Amino acid sequence: xxxxxxxxxxxxxxxxxxxxxxxxxxxxxxxxxxxxxxxxxxxxxxxxxxxxxxxxxxxxxxxxxxxxxxxxxxxxxxxxxxxxxxxxxxxxxxxxxxxxxxxxxxxxxxxxxxxxxxxxxxxxxxxxxxxxxxxxxxxxxxxxxxxxxxxxxxxxxxxxxxxxxxxxxxxxxxxxxxxxxxxxxxxxxxxxxxxxxxxxxxxxxxxxxxxxxxxxxxxxxxxxxxxxxxxxxxxxxxxxxxxxxxxxxxxxxxxxxxxxxxxxxxxxxxxxxxxxxxxxxxxxxxxxxxxxxxxxxxxxxxxxxxxxxxxxxxxxxxxxxxxxxxxxxxxxxx
Numbered sequence: 135x136x137x138x139x140x141x142x143x144x145x146x147x148x149x150x151x152x153x154x155x156x157x158x159x160x161x162x163x164x165x166x167x168x169x170x171x172x173x174x175x176x177x178x179x180x181x182x183x184x185x186x187x188x189x190x191x192x193x194x195x196x197x198x199x200x201x202x203x204x205x206x207x208x209x210x211x212x213x214x215x216x217x218x219x220x221x222x223x224x225x226x227x228x229x230x231x232x233x234x235x236x237x238x239x240x241x242x243x244x245x246x247x248x249x250x251x252x253x254x255x256x257x258x259x260x261x262x263x264x265x266x267x268x269x270x271x272x273x274x275x276x277x278x279x280x281x282x283x284x285x286x287x288x289x290x291x292x293x294x295x296x297x298x299x300x301x302x303x304x305x306x307x308x309x310x311x312x313x314x315x316x317x318x319x320x321x322x323x324x325x326x327x328x329x330x331x332x333x334x335x336x337x338x339x340x341x342x343x344x345x346x347x348x349x350x351x352x353x354x355x356x357x358x359x360x361x362x363x364x365x366x367x368x369x370x371x372x373x374x375x376x377x378x379x380x381x382x383x384x385x386x387x388x389x390x391x392x393x394x395x396x397x398x399x400x401x402x403x404x405x406x407x408x409x410x411x412x413x414x415x416x417x418x419x420x421x422x423x424x425x426x427x428x429x430x431x432x433x434x435x436x437x438x439x440x441x442x443x444x445x446x447x448x449x450x451x452x453x454x455x456x457x458x459x460x461x462x463x464x465x466x467x468x
Contacts, residue, residue, distance in 0.1 A: 181304025369410025
């Protein structure tokens, strides 16, 4: 009986170690020790509550221009654990996964696999992902987030053959800056600057503002530049807060300091231009008559942003429209 007990104990211990290892995102394994060549390829990081499907056309248009591109392979519901201004580590794991596989495949977007993430994983992440208005884990301050490893199975990438570009839309832009940093965030320093040669942000709120949702932005703004990484912050104008609907007015107020109702700002309909261009370490590009998102083409756009959806349906372009893409895509040439 003692022998059976010891054997069972060894089996359980071994199984626990295996399961513990499987839960780790495998893409953590490699950190380059040398400067890698630049690859003409890009990973698109979707904005808050959007997924890869909303950026399929943008990825195809970039690829047709000679810049192979893929959106981080995730649906919109993967954002659920981050709602309420909580840690962006679940998103960072996905960015790291896509960047490492694209870099290992030398820019071949078809070689980037899917990863496994279930509704049970999402529920577990939702319960434990730290920060936010509820101070899950004991703090809303990113510097004091406890170590909580996000759920999911992320297949390991081979060693990278070069560095790729990142294109961050909306919140995806400042989250990409978290990824570039070598500072520890939520128990891990991603150091993505070793695998990324350029970061281009589209309508990203880079400016500090009140509220838990901007604690991560404030964390980013402690460093403006990243070793060997070029930055371009793109913002749109032509949608004044006092003439573009209540959503625009409220969104501008949300992104700006206390005391503003958003009426006197201009921007892309969701992010005021002052905030879009507030990344101090980047070059700046302001585009006229460009809205934040293809509102009339996405599910729920007419209900969520009726005024902006109407303008888009009547011809107002967004950052990913072909005529607008021509104004910023050339910057990604290497």
